[in-house]
Amino acid sequence: METTGVDNWTKAHEEYVFAPYIQPLSLGHPSKFNAPDPEIDDTPTAAEESLLKKLLRKTLIESKQEVEIQRKNPNSPLYSVKSFEDLKLQPKLLRGVYDMGFMKPSKIQEMALPTLLADPPGNMIAQSQSGTGKTAAFVLAMLSRVDTSKSYPQVLCLSPTYELAIQTGEEAAKMSKHCPEIKLKYAVRGEMLSRGEKITEHIIIGTPGKVLDWSLKFRFFDLTKINVFVLDEADVMIATQGYQSQCIRMHKLLSKTCSIMFFSATYEKEVMEFAEMIVDDPMIIRLRKEEECLDNVKQFLVQCQTEEAKYDAITTIYTNLTGQAIIFCRTRTTAGWLARKMMDEGFTVAVLSGDMTVEERIGVLDLFKEGCVTVMVTTNVLSRGIDVDQVSLVVNYDLPVDRQCNADHETYLHRIGRTGRFGKKGIAINLIDSPQAMAICQEMERHFGKKIELLDIECRDLKAKIRE
CATH class of the missing domain: 3.40.50.300 (P-loop containing nucleotide triphosphate hydrolases)
Incomplete structure (x- = not known):
């Protein structure tokens, strides 16, 4: 050269x-x-690595690794989709998806979304490389589960860092730009609420410590009314002692009908075993082991x-x-x-x-x-x-x-x-x-x-x- x-x-x-x-x-x-x-x-x-990946990845990558469903919840739909129209999304959400440049579902979206959007939805533990559309998959599921006639939090998404929470929120805002009736609240450092105040937004995206304070200490929202619970970068959350205990405390208060979604680029054996212990009958989607x-x-x-x-x-x-x-x-x-x-x-x-x-x-x-x-x-x-x-x-x-x-x-x-x-x-x-x-x-x-x-x-x- x-x-x-x-x-x-x-x-x-x-x-x-x-x-x-x-x-x-x-x-x-x-x-x-x-x-x-x-x-x-x-x-x-792992959290720093994930943030840099998300900030730098401008387009989806075409993963060469095979994705396999290792366990199937018999009560969940066991099919995949080839187009976003097949998912029967709200028209305004579908417009947001196309505005973001998603012309057809990626491999992880193709496999995950039928289960996450089913009625009733299934639980899921999913692994896929960074840049393959994981965030868009669970964000679309989160937005689809909101009942805008109810003015209280129904969806809770946890990320390990402030920056990652903001990234997820920005993705949700882009996808829901034609749905102004869907309201989003950040539970991260710098966000303040008055004592006795109640959160009326439908979706909360935040970090474990802040969310735990807002829910259990100050009672700003009711965890029992959450119907979708998402752990982004689940391997980091589970493997980090402080985050793990905070997530468990919140998980125990969720209703039996709450849909649980764990998404990550990697899962070590011990992390996967722990995830399976706390998620009931999940569909597990994983990459085949790379040499x-x-x-x-x-x-x-x-x-x-x-x-x-x-x-x-x-x-x-x-x-x-x-x-x-x-x-x-x-x-x-x-x-x-x-x-x-x-x-x-x-x-x-x-x-x-x-x-x-x-x-x-x-x-x-x-x-x-x-x-x-x-x-x-x-x-x-x-x-x-x-x-x-x-x-x-x-x-x-x-x-x-x-x-x-x-x-x-x-x-x-x-x-x-x-x-x-x-x-x-x-x-x-x-x-x-x-x-x-x-x-x-x-x-x-x-x-x-x-x-x-x-x-x-x-x-x-x-x-x-x-x-x-």
């Missing part, structure tokens, strides 16, 4: 990408592989004697490939040093690290997804959950290790999974500059049972070697 210059960038654009995120750094070499460094970013929490081997990602290692050799390897590799690249560093200092050095040589580069706000991360990631930035230099904060279809190359400038400097298999898997998205081919290259780094690389190879090939970046036809 030709290195992309900054000639077509305005000065303001350049400053936007870099100024907030790179402190004045020496262009001397960063600290060595195993040196302690307080600037190591942890991988993002961890990532057969569509070719893995290489490059031996480098010095830090300068590592940098030279990156520029050589990147100029022989097309598409975009993500380079993972162990520390913020290394990421900043590398990005500045690459920018000085004409690459369009941005940095993303854990000291940035959500808004700052979204700004940089949007530029990356739009192709304005071709190389993203980052720490573990970008190792999970962010899907950019054009990413063809992942480079581990530093291999991922835990706090004890042992191989971090899970983070490695998530890092190299940033390429080869949705069935496409991808390349992952590990830069090895020490015996410790080689030992970590060999451990990754043993753990995943996949050969990490030695790559000679001096070979005459490097592009063909990588792609063969």
